[in-house]
Amino acid sequence: MEAAMNSVEIICPTCGESFEVPAPHESxxxxxxxxxxxxxxxxxxxxxxxxxxxxxxxxQGLGG
Ligand SMILES: [Zn+2]
Known part of the structure; x- marks a missing residue:
């Protein structure tokens, strides 16, 4: 586990399920x-x- 790496929970615009992605640094x-x-x-x-x-x-979905 990388303590410096935060993750953000997002909701898929296509299927509506939530999952976590690594968050970029505040800067x-x-x-x-x-x-x-x-x-x-x-x-x-x-x-x-x-x-x-x-x-x-x-x-947000990319469309297409
Ligand atoms: Zn999905």
């Missing part, structure tokens, strides 16, 4: 990262931002 947000859903394997774009000292993330 690197806001940013967006492509991920494939761990459950349905559909691609999504996860936007990260900092809020109250914590990194949050939210997924």
């Amino acid at each position: 690197e947000v806001p940013c967006s990262v492509d991920y494939d859903c761990e459950i349905c394997c559909r691609p999504m774009l996860v936007s990260f931002w900092e809020e109250n000292g914590a990194v949050n993330g939210e997924a």
Whole structure:
């Protein structure tokens, strides 16, 4: 386990299941990262931002 690496729980826009992705460091947000859903394997774009000292993330579908 890497203590320095936080993870963020996101909800897949395609299947609605939640899973965790590694969060970027606070100094690197806001940013967006492509991920494939761990459950349905559909691609999504996860936007990260900092809020109250914590990194949050939210997924949106790529469409198509
Ligand atoms: Zn999914």
